[in-house]
Amino acid sequence: SAWAAGCPVIVKAHHAHPATSLIVGRAVVESVRACGLPEGAFSLIFGEGRTVGQALVAHPDVKAVGFTGSRAGGRALFDLASQRPEPIPVFAEMSSVNPIFVMPGLGDAKMDEIATGLHGSATLGAGQFCTNPGIVLFPAGEQGERFVESFLSKMRETAAAPMLHEGIRKAYGQGVETLAGREGVDLLLAPEETPGDGRCHATACVLTSDARSFLSDESLLEEVFGPSTLLVSYEDSSELNEVAEALDGQLTASVFGKEENLPSYGPLLDILETRAGRLLFNQFPTGVEVCGAVVHGGPYPATTDGRSTSVGTGAILRFARPVCYQGFPEELLPDELKEDNPMQIERTEA
Amino acid sequence: SAWAAGCPVIVKAHHAHPATSLIVGRAVVESVRACGLPEGAFSLIFGEGRTVGQALVAHPDVKAVGFTGSRAGGRALFDLASQRPEPIPVFAEMSSVNPIFVMPGLGDAKMDEIATGLHGSATLGAGQFCTNPGIVLFPAGEQGERFVESFLSKMRETAAAPMLHEGIRKAYGQGVETLAGREGVDLLLAPEETPGDGRCHATACVLTSDARSFLSDESLLEEVFGPSTLLVSYEDSSELNEVAEALDGQLTASVFGKEENLPSYGPLLDILETRAGRLLFNQFPTGVEVCGAVVHGGPYPATTDGRSTSVGTGAILRFARPVCYQGFPEELLPDELKEDNPMQIERTEA
Numbered sequence: 001s002a003w004a005a006g007c008p009v010i011v012k013a014h015h016a017h018p019a020t021s022l023i024v025g026r027a028v029v030e031s032v033r034a035c036g037l038p039e040g041a042f043s044l045i046f047g048e049g050r051t052v053g054q055a056l057v058a059h060p061d062v063k064a065v066g067f068t069g070s071r072a073g074g075r076a077l078f079d080l081a082s083q084r085p086e087p088i089p090v091f092a093e094m095s096s097v098n099p100i101f102v103m104p105g106l107g108d109a110k111m112d113e114i115a116t117g118l119h120g121s122a123t124l125g126a127g128q129f130c131t132n133p134g135i136v137l138f139p140a141g142e143q144g145e146r147f148v149e150s151f152l153s154k155m156r157e158t159a160a161a162p163m164l165h166e167g168i169r170k171a172y173g174q175g176v177e178t179l180a181g182r183e184g185v186d187l188l189l190a191p192e193e194t195p196g197d198g199r200c201h202a203t204a205c206v207l208t209s210d211a212r213s214f215l216s217d218e219s220l221l222e223e224v225f226g227p228s229t230l231l232v233s234y235e236d237s238s239e240l241n242e243v244a245e246a247l248d249g250q251l252t253a254s255v256f257g258k259e260e261n262l263p264s265y266g267p268l269l270d271i272l273e274t275r276a277g278r279l280l281f282n283q284f285p286t287g288v289e290v291c292g293a294v295v296h297g298g299p300y301p302a303t304t305d306g307r308s309t310s311v312g313t314g315a316i317l318r319f320a321r322p323v324c325y326q327g328f329p330e331e332l333l334p335d336e337l338k339e340d341n342p343m344q345i346e347r348t349e350a
Numbered sequence: 351s352a353w354a355a356g357c358p359v360i361v362k363a364h365h366a367h368p369a370t371s372l373i374v375g376r377a378v379v380e381s382v383r384a385c386g387l388p389e390g391a392f393s394l395i396f397g398e399g400r401t402v403g404q405a406l407v408a409h410p411d412v413k414a415v416g417f418t419g420s421r422a423g424g425r426a427l428f429d430l431a432s433q434r435p436e437p438i439p440v441f442a443e444m445s446s447v448n449p450i451f452v453m454p455g456l457g458d459a460k461m462d463e464i465a466t467g468l469h470g471s472a473t474l475g476a477g478q479f480c481t482n483p484g485i486v487l488f489p490a491g492e493q494g495e496r497f498v499e500s501f502l503s504k505m506r507e508t509a510a511a512p513m514l515h516e517g518i519r520k521a522y523g524q525g526v527e528t529l530a531g532r533e534g535v536d537l538l539l540a541p542e543e544t545p546g547d548g549r550c551h552a553t554a555c556v557l558t559s560d561a562r563s564f565l566s567d568e569s570l571l572e573e574v575f576g577p578s579t580l581l582v583s584y585e586d587s588s589e590l591n592e593v594a595e596a597l598d599g600q601l602t603a604s605v606f607g608k609e610e611n612l613p614s615y616g617p618l619l620d621i622l623e624t625r626a627g628r629l630l631f632n633q634f635p636t637g638v639e640v641c642g643a644v645v646h647g648g649p650y651p652a653t654t655d656g657r658s659t660s661v662g663t664g665a666i667l668r669f670a671r672p673v674c675y676q677g678f679p680e681e682l683l684p685d686e687l688k689e690d691n692p693m694q695i696e697r698t699e700a
Contacts, residue, residue, distance in 0.1 A: 078432070078437065079432070079433075082428070082429070082432035082433075082437070083429075083432075086599075086649075086650045086651070087428065087432070087650060087654060089655070089657070249436075259679050259682075262678075262679065262682050263682070273673055276673070277671075277672070277673060277674070278673070278674050278675075278676060279673060279674070279675050279676065279678070280676045280677050281675075281676070281677040281678045281679070281682075282677055283676055283677040292698055293674055294674055295672045295673060295674040297672075299436075299671070300436045300437060301436070304437060305439070306671045307439070307667070307670065307671050307672070309672065314672070317657070317667075318657075320657065321627075321649070321656045321657050322627070322645045322647075322657070322659065322664070323623055323626070323627060323628070323629060323645060324627070324628050324629070324643055324644055324645040325628075325629050325631075326628060326629065326630045326631070326633055327630050327631040327632055327633040328612075328629070328631045329609050329612065329631070332609075332612050332613070332631075346698060348642055348696060
C-alpha cells in the first residue's frame with residue numbers, strides 16, 4: 001500500500017531469517033526493476049532488530065511505519081515515533097485473540113461442523129495467523145461438552161508444524177504454561193515438548209475455562225501466539241455480553257448462530273462493533289480478502305490505529321498525504337485533477 | 351465533522367471568553383435539541399485551560415481530539431494522548447506562516463494589485479486567521495521596492511482592531527519585538543503600543559528581510575500570530591527554491607505569477623507540494639471553502655497529522671473507525687451496507 005501511495009519502502013529483515021529475507025528481497029528488487037520503478041523504491045536492511053528498527057523509525061526521512069509483531073515491540077516503535085521532533089504515524093498490528101461466540105441451540109450436527117471449522121482455522125499455519133481464533137465462547141451444558149470433545153479429538157490428531165523461529169516456539173510453550181497455571185483454567189491438551197522434526201516445531205494445545213473465571217482474570221485475555229485455543233463456557237446471554245464488554249480491541253470477532261435468532265443477539269453485536277474491525281457471521285476469521293470493503297485493523301491494542309486497515313485499497317490512505325490545488329490553470333494541474341480526467345479516476349465531485 | 355461521524359462532542363470553553371463560550375454553547379444545545387439529537391451529543395466544559403484540557407485528553411472514554419492553538423499547547427496534548435495506555439489521535443492545528451511567493455516580471459500594476467490583496471488577507475480579522483500570510487517572498491530590485499512601499503502605505507492606514515484576548519495581544523507585541531531584533535530584519539511599521547479602544551486592540555506591522563538572512567536564521571520562520579507580515583526579498587529563483595526548502599510544514603503556500611511562466615516554476619511547485627496541504631495560484635489563502643476537495647491541514651508543525659483535513663467532508667474520517675461485516679444476512683446488515691442501498695450512499699463497489 002505504501003508503493004500504491006507513491007512512497008519508497010524500506011524493509012527490516014527479520015534477524016532470525018536472514019537467508020529467507022535475502023531470497024524474498026532479491027525477488028522484490030527484480031520485480032522493482034521489471035516494473036521500471038526507480039532503484040530506491042525498495043531497500044532491505046539487515047541487522048539486530050531493535051537497533052535497526054529504532055534507527056529507521058527515528059530517521060527524519062522516514063514519514064510512516066508499518067509493523068507486525070508483539071505488543072511490546074509495536075508500542076515501543078509507536079512511542080519512539082510519537083516522541084520525534086516531527087511525529088509520524090505508526091501502523092502496528094500487535095495482538096488479537098479474535099474471539100468466537102457460539103450461540104446456544106445450534107444442535108449437535110452444527111456444533112460438530114463448527115468444531116471442524118475451528119480446528120482448521122486454529123491450526124492453519126501452526127496458528128500463526130494474526131486472525132487465529134484464540135478464544136471461543138460456547139454454551140455450557142451437554143451440547144457444549146460434546147463440542148469440546150469434538151474439537152479436542154481433532155486437535156489431538158494434528159501433526160506438529162513448524163513455527164516461524166525458535167524464539168516464537170519457546171514463547172508459545174511459555175504462554176501456554178502461564179495460561180494453564182491461572183485459576184479456573186484447565187489444560188485439556190498440552191503441546192508436546194519435543195515434537196520432533198526440528199527445534200521450531202510445535203503441536204496444538206486446548207485449554208478450557210468458564211466466563212466467571214474469565215471475567216475475574218484479565219490475563220486470560222492475552223494472546224498466546226501459536227496453535228492454542230481457550231474454550232470458555234458461558235451460562236446465559238448476559239454473561240456472554242459481559243465477556244464481550246471485557247474484551248480488548250480485536251482484529252475480528254465472529255458469531256455463530258441461527259440467522260432467525262440474530263436479532264436477539266443485538267446487544268452482543270452492538271458491543272462487538274466497538275471491539276473489532278471486522279465482524280463475521282457463521283464464518284471463521286482466518287484468511288482476509290483483499291478488496292475495497294475489507295477492514296483488517298481494529299481498536300487498540302489490536303493495532304495502534306483503529307481508523308485504518310492494512311489490507312485492501314483503504315490501506316493506501318496510511319501512506320498518502322492529500323494536497324489540494326486552488327486557482328491553477330488546467331494544463332498545470334496534476335493529471336489526477338485535470339477536468340477531462342485523463343487517468344479515468346472515479347470522482348465524488350464533478 | 352465528529353458529529354457527522356456519529357460521535358458526541360465535548361468542547362472546552364476558552365478561559366478568556368467564558369461569557370461568549372456560554373452564549374455559543376447555549377445556541378448549540380438548542381440546535382442539538384431542535385435536531386432531535388440525544389442530550390449527550392454536546393457538552394461544554396469550563397475551567398482552567400490546561401487542567402481541563404489534559405483531563406479530557408487523558409480520559410479513557412475520549413477517543414480523538416481536535417485542537418487549534420499554539421504549537422506548545424497542541425504538542426502537549428499530542429504527547430499526552432500518545433502516552434495513554436490506549437493512544438488516541440490528536441488533530442492539532444498549531445502554526446503556519448502560509449508563505450506567498452511573488453514571481454518576477456509581473457509589472458507595476460499587477461504588483462500593486464497583489465499588495466492590495468495581501469493587505470486585505472493579512473489584516474482580515476486582525477490577522478488572526480490560521481491561513482494569514484505571514485511571510486511574503488518578493489523579487490529584489492525596483493519593482494520589489496515599489497511593492498513594499500505600496501503594501502506599507504496600506505498597512506499604515508489600517509485601523510486598530512480587536513484581538514481575541516489580552517494574552518494574544520501581548521504575545522503579538524512580543525513576537526514582533528523578537529523578530530525585529532534579529533539580524534537582517536528591519537521593522538518598517540511597528541504596531542502601536544496603546545492603540546486605544548480597549549486593551550485587546552492591535553495595529554498592523556510590517557518587517558523586511560532578505561533571503562540570505564532568512565536562510566541563516568531559523569527563528570524567522572516562526573509564526574507571529576496577528577496582523578504582522580514579513581516581506582523577504584530574493585535575488586533569483588535558486589534562492590527562492592532554497593527558501594521554499596527551508597520552510598516548515600504549512601497549511602497553505604501561494605504562488606503569484608504569469609500563467610505562461612508557471613512551467614518554469616516547476617522546481618518551486620514540486621518543493622511546495624512537500625511543504626503544504628493547499629497550494630494556491632494567484633489567490634490569497636485566507637478563507638477556506640467547505641467542499642470535498644479541500645485540504646485544510648499540512649505537514650508538521652502546521653498540524654500533528656498531515657494526512658487529514660479539518661475542513662470539508664474528508665474531516666469526517668478523523669473521527670470514524672471503519673468496521674466491516676462479513677457473512678451477515680441482508681436484513682441484519684446496517685442500512686449503510688444493504689444491497690438495495692436504502693440510504694442512497696455513493697459506493698465504489700457494486
